Amino acid sequence: MTLVAPEGLVDTDEYRHPLPGAPDNVLFGDTLWVSVVDPEAGVHGVCHWHLSNKGYARFESLFVIDGVVQLYGNKVPLSIECADDRGPWTDGRMTYAVIEPWNHIRITLDWEKYAYELDFHGRFEPWNYSNCEPSGDPMKIMDEYYGGHFEQAMSCTGRFEIRDGPNKGDVRQLNCWSHRDHTWTSRFNVPQQWEVKENHVPAHFWPSVQLPDRHINVFGLHWQNENKPTERSIGGFVSDKDGSRPLRNAKAEIWPNDRTPAVRDATKFRYEFELPDGEIIHVKTTKKHGQIQLWLRAENDLENRMDCYEAFCDFEVEETGEVGNGTCEYSVMPVWPQWKA
Numbered sequence: 001m002t003l004v005a006p007e008g009l010v011d012t013d014e015y016r017h018p019l020p021g022a023p024d025n026v027l028f029g030d031t032l033w034v035s036v037v038d039p040e041a042g043v044h045g046v047c048h049w050h051l052s053n054k055g056y057a058r059f060e061s062l063f064v065i066d067g068v069v070q071l072y073g074n075k076v077p078l079s080i081e082c083a084d085d086r087g088p089w090t091d092g093r094m095t096y097a098v099i100e101p102w103n104h105i106r107i108t109l110d111w112e113k114y115a116y117e118l119d120f121h122g123r124f125e126p127w128n129y130s131n132c133e134p135s136g137d138p139m140k141i142m143d144e145y146y147g148g149h150f151e152q153a154m155s156c157t158g159r160f161e162i163r164d165g166p167n168k169g170d171v172r173q174l175n176c177w178s179h180r181d182h183t184w185t186s187r188f189n190v191p192q193q194w195e196v197k198e199n200h201v202p203a204h205f206w207p208s209v210q211l212p213d214r215h216i217n218v219f220g221l222h223w224q225n226e227n228k229p230t231e232r233s234i235g236g237f238v239s240d241k242d243g244s245r246p247l248r249n250a251k252a253e254i255w256p257n258d259r260t261p262a263v264r265d266a267t268k269f270r271y272e273f274e275l276p277d278g279e280i281i282h283v284k285t286t287k288k289h290g291q292i293q294l295w296l297r298a299e300n301d302l303e304n305r306m307d308c309y310e311a312f313c314d315f316e317v318e319e320t321g322e323v324g325n326g327t328c329e330y331s332v333m334p335v336w337p338q339w340k341a
Contacts, residue, residue, distance in 0.1 A: 003102040006128040006244070009150060011101040016051055016082035017147050017184035026145055027298055028053045030082075030184045032096060034107060034120060035208060036156055037312055037325050038176035042066045043160055044289050044312035046327070047107050049096055050187070051089060054299060055080050059094045061109050064290035064312060066167060070113050073295050102126050102152070105180070111163075118158035120178055124215055124239035126152035132235030133246040138219055139183070141233055147184035153215035153239050154178035177210035179217065179327065188298035188305045196338040200263050203331040205252035207271055209283055209315050211324035214240040216273055216283070218250040225251045238275055248274040254330060261336075265291070266311060269328045281320070285313040285328065304335040 005011055019028040029052035036045045045063030052058075057078040062071050076091040088097035094109045105120045129137040129149040140146045156178040162170040202222040209216040218236025229249045236247040255268040270284040291311040298305050311328040 003122040003125055005102060006126045006131070006150060008128045008130050009126075009148065012086075013148065013150065014098045014101040014182070015087065016085040018083050019053060019145055019147070019186070022145055022186075026053075026186050026189055028145055028147075028184075028186045029057075030182065031187075032180070032182050034105070034154070034180040035178050035310075035327050036063070036118065036174065036176065037178065037210065037327060038156070038174045039289060039314065039325060041160065041172045041174050041176070043172065043174060046292060046294070046310050047094075047096070047109075048294060049089060051078060051082070053080055053082070057089060057091070058295065058297070059089075059091045060295050061094055061111070062292040062294070062310070063114065064292060065114060065162060065165075067290055068165065069290065069292060071292065072109065072111050072113070075301070105154075113164045114160065114162050116158060116160045116174075118156055118160075118174065120154040120156050120180065123153040123155045123177065124241070125244040126150050127217070127237040127239065127244040129219075129235055131246060132237070133248065134229050136235070138233035138235040139185075143186040144189060145186035149181065149183040149185070151179065151181040151217055151237070153210065153217075154180055177215075177325070179208035179210065179215070188296075192303065192305070192335070192338065196334050196336065198336055199334055200259050200261055200336070201333045202254050202257055202263055203333045204329075205254070205269075205271075206329040207252070207269065207283075208326040208329070209271070209324060210326040211315070211317070211322050213322075214238055216247070218247055218271075218273065220250050220252060222252060222254065222257075236273075238273075245276040248276065248278065250274065252330075264307065264309065264332050264336075266309075266328075266330065269311070269313065269330075282318040283315050284318060285311075286316050286323075287314040289313065302339055302341045304338055304340050307332045307335050 048060040224232035
């Protein structure tokens with residue numbers, strides 16, 4: 001089955017987006033996020049890009065391989081003109097290419113620690129976050145100049161070569177579920193305060209729950225768990241063979257949650273999802289395979305702008321016994337430390 005653009009979007013939304021009429025000082029761009037979660041292969045990671053309007057792009061390959069964190073990051077020049085830029089985007093080592101909108105993307109890396117050639121195919125229909133209920137895209141409140149945001153359940157296949165460490169020379173064939181999102185928006189345009197005071201408060205939650213016959217994703221804020229859906233920033237969807245539909249509500253739990261640094265390496269997560277038909281299910285993590293932290297900056301590479309973590313976990317649906325895996329993304333406020341130097 002060939003997948004098509006979700007309601008409200010078109011094929012060109014797979015590529016870069018301009019921001020007409022914005023002030024020169026606004027940092028705007030496309031961010032691309034793609035996960036790889038393959039417990040059998042011992043490979044878990046996130047590939048991430050920021051294609052900015054300031055003449056540069058950031059490339060990130062953030063992996064946990066056999067329990068060991070291995071990170072690749074680069075910042076390279078990128079044309080400011082983006083109206084007809086359909087990629088591929090590359091820094092010479094890492095490349096993102098749209099092969100067929102909504103159906104096939106290819107990501108490659110050739111680096112000294114590891115290398116891969118991965119193909120991602122649409123598993124279910126993509127979801128336009130503008131169609132979330134009850135109030136549309138909940139992330140519009142985060143940035144002054146907001147373009148759009150879509151997400152999609154994917155499958156991942158390909159070759160992963162380990163070039164260093166105790167398993168140097170291993171070539172593993174990946175065959176797993178995946179998730180991706182694409183956002184075009186302003187980022188970090190409001191300066192941080194002069195001095196950040198240490199604290200450790202869970203902020204947003206964003207799980208990608210990959211199950212044999214369905215896929216669940218949601219964005220919400222921990223401190224709004226008990227608010228009515230109409231009084232909170234909430235949005236998400238469930239995808240299966242019948243398409244993608246909006247969730248009604250979701251809540252999240254995280255352990256520990258004691259305002260100590262330990263929350264930044266959370267060990268367990270549990271979610272309550274209200275499905276489109278009103279059914280409520282609870283999904284808990286049964287194993288954590290590791291985690292990474294995204295490289296999130298404005299134009300100053302030394303100033304940390306957001307502490308956003310990706311924990312790679314196994315899941316179980318408590319009501320049905322379904323098991324799967326995926327990513328538990330969460331952030332902690334404020335950033336700590338503020339300066340990465």
